Amino acid sequence: MPNIKSSIRSVKSDAERRARNFSAKSAVKTASRKLVEAIEAGNADEAKALLITASKTIDQAAANNVFHKNAAARRKSRLARKLNALAN
Numbered sequence: 001m002p003n004i005k006s007s008i009r010s011v012k013s014d015a016e017r018r019a020r021n022f023s024a025k026s027a028v029k030t031a032s033r034k035l036v037e038a039i040e041a042g043n044a045d046e047a048k049a050l051l052i053t054a055s056k057t058i059d060q061a062a063a064n065n066v067f068h069k070n071a072a073a074r075r076k077s078r079l080a081r082k083l084n085a086l087a088n
Helices: 004-041 045-064 069-087
Strands: none
Touching: 004 045, 004 069, 045 069
């Protein structure tokens, strides 16, 4: 544990930020996993709805600087490609 007052505050804010980032990353992983499971099951209609949800979750995480905007776009693109492969 640090002795300097500003460092003590930094440790506290780092912990809060880490918890928030962990929660956002977990939400993105869950949304992505549900979408991939629906695609693998062959549920096209359900997968389309889940893609919208997953994209929104990824965009929210990017807006909160959990992911870089290009990383968020890449994740959404990969999910969309999987869904489009199911349609073809």
